[in-house]
C-alpha cells in the first residue's frame with residue numbers, strides 16, 4: 031500500500047490538501063483526482079502543487095469510525111453553546127472549552143492568522159503544547175476504505191447530506207484517528223469562508239457535526255486536540271504524524287434537531303440533552319398515528 035498526499039499553496043500560503051492510502055494500481059487515478067481538486071479549490075488557484083507518494087513499510091491500523099451525529103441548528107450562538115456543552119460532556123472544563131473556541135474564532139496562530147495544523151492543548155490548564163504555534167501539528171497517513179466510503183455515502187444520502195461526502199469523509203477519518211490515541215476531545219472549525227460547519231469529537235461523544243459554528247464568510251478556523259497533563263508528547267505527535275490508520279467501518283450516521291427556544295443558554299449538557307432525535311420524532315409520530323387509528327377502530 032502507498033500513502034499519497036497532496037498539498038497546494040499560493041505565494042507560500044496553504045490553500046488545500048488531501049490524502050489517501052491506496053494500492054499501487056490506483057496511484058495514477060488518485061494523482062489525477064487530487065491534482066484536479068487542488069487546481070479548482072475555492073481558497074485560490076495554487077501556484078504550487080506537491081504530491082508525495084510513499085510506500086508504507088510499517089503496520090496499518092484498521093479502526094471503526096466514530097458514530098456521526100449531524101445536528102440541525104440555525105443559530106450561531108446556540109451552535110457555540112452546543113460545542114462548549116459537547117466539550118464539557120467529553121471531559122473538558124468549561125473555561126478551557128470556551129477559551130479554545132474563542133481562540134479558533136479569532137485566528138489561532140500567534141499573528142491572528144490560521145494554522146496549517148492543529149493546536150495541542152492541555153485540558154487541565156489551557157497550555158498550548160504544539161512545538162510550533164504558527165504551523166501546528168498535522169495529522170497524516172490516514173484514509174477511509176472504499177467499502178466504508180460507500181456505506182457512508184448511502185447513509186448520508188438518506189439524510190440528504192451526500193453532497194458533503196468528501197468533506198465529511200475526510201473530517202470523520204481524521205477525527206477517528208485522533209480520538210483513537212490519547213485525545214480527550216477535538217474541536218474543529220473549518221477555515222473555508224464558505225463553510226460554516228464545525229465539529230466536536232471524542233470517544234465518549236462520537237463525532238458531533240454542527241453547522242453555524244462559524245459566521246458565514248469568516249475565514250478564521252482551526253483544530254484543537256485536548257490532552258491531559260503528563261502525556262508523552264513525542265509519542266503522541268509521532269502517532270498523529272506517522273501511524274498509518276485506515277477507517278474501515280462506519281458506526282452509524284444520524285441527524286438530530288436542536289430545540290431553538292433558548293438560543294443563549296446552552297452552556298452545559300442541557301443543550302445536548304435538549305436534542306430531539308429526528309428518528310425518535312418519526313417513531314413517536316408513527317406511534318401516535320397507530321394509537322389514533324386504534325382509538326378510531328374501537
Ligand code: AMP
Nearest residue numbers: 145146147148167168169220221252253
Ligand atoms: P478544514 O477542516 O480543512 O477547513 O481545516 C480547518 C483547520 O484544521 C485548518 O485551518 C488547520 O488549522 C486544521 N487542519 C487541517 N488539516 C489538518 C490536519 N491534517 N491535521 C491537523 N490539523 C489540520
